[in-house]
Amino acid sequence: MKTTGSYPRVHVDAAPTTAVGQAGGVLLVETIRAAGLDRELSKALARWAKPLAIHDPGKILCDLAVSVALGGDCLSDLAEIRAEPGLYGQVASDPTVSRLIGLLGADADVAEKAISNARRTARRQVWRLAGEHAPDARISAADPLIIDVDATLVTAHSEKEEAAPTFKKGYGHHPLCAFIDHGAQGSGEAAVIMLRPGNAGSNTAADHQTVIRAALDQAGAGGRPGRKVLIRIDGAGSTHQTLAELVRRRVSYSVGFTLPADTPQLYATVPESVWIPAYNSDGEIRAGADVAEFTNLLDLTGWPAGMRVIVRRERPHPGAQLRFDNVDGYRLTAFATNATRGQLADLEVRHRRRARCEDRIRNAKDTGLVNLPLHGFGANRIWCQIVAIATDLIAWMGLLAHPESEARR
Secondary structure, three states: EEEEEEEOOOOOOOOOOOOOOOOOHHHHHHHHHHHHHHHHHHOHHEEEEEEEEOOOOHHHHHHHHHHHHOOOOOOOHHHHOOOOHHHHHOOHHHHHHHHHHHHHHHHHHHHHOOOHHHHHHHHHHHHHHHHHHHHOOOOOOOEEEEEEEEOOOOEOOOOOOOOEOOOOOOEEEOOOOEEOOOOOOEEEEEEEEEEOOOOOOOOHHHHHHHHHHHHHOOOOOOOOOOOHHHEEEHHHHOOOOHHHHHHHHHHHHEEEEEEOHHHHHHHOOOOOOHHHHEEOOOEEEEEEEEEEEEEHHHHOOOOOOOOOEEEEEOOOOOOOOOOOOOEOOEEEEEEEEEOOHHHHHHHHHHHHHHHHHHHHHHHHHHHOOOOOOOHHHHHHHHHHHHHHHHHHHHHHHHHHHOOOOHHHO
């Protein structure tokens, strides 16, 4: 083996008795090397490096991210990669790791910014290497880069700072996330995981504005990228302030919209001929589902100019729980968009593909987010950064190693 960067360079040995327990980790290490992530984190975290220290803070964070990507869910799971020095080089001890996370957590605002800057630079390198397969390759208003914003709940099983009762009657934290979508052919990159107290609101506009700004920065899209970037949010983003932020950024948007109380009366005024068939996610007509535009029927005073409201109606499937707001036997849902081109059914199915974000969150929970292992809120903010790095590594690994294979998913 030969050491280049922070990790050994591993070569294949054709001897008949060779065996490596962490062979899958080689791809993650090579992804770190290709992205230059270890070098960028080392530079970004230099201020937290102790004089004469053996272990570099950037290498420690990379090791933790690899550990999480391989299934770890706490700092001490680093022991699994510590057992393979031939693949991972020197790995810090548990006390050294704990001290570093404590230092970063005590200065979480600055540390988060430093880590985010390193991730942004590495992301730019990965997308450059990915070429035509990169998420931002040949993006346009008709085929934009998609960023999905959504929140999730993380249960706390012990007393942790900022853990609080949640709106679902649980107890824990309520992080707000943004994922850069790779489409149906791949996974997604966790651009932002913003840790919040458990009692944080689902539709807090200030938090959405912060996450949108940070996600655009991670995507290298600039502050006002125009319609070549699409932001998708569920109904939690349906606030005047969040829509105003999206307009200010000049992006395309597709945001869940809450219909008014007089929707049954409005629905009755819509001729049956106005409704057109909705599509499944694969673009085929979906039986029993239709879409129509309600923009001119609604009082949109105070909402952005040019905003359209598109409504989907669908018969609840057999056995589904009926709701009090069902209209004429249909379940109605709506979203707001500033798109001016495209058939209604195409715009609606594009919005519903936002459900991929739920898959990204589920993957993130399988990659360390299901449990915040530390007591301090600042330390758990750093843990969320480690989770984001781990999900990035998995997405980048597929993007670079096998971009046209179903294995990417």
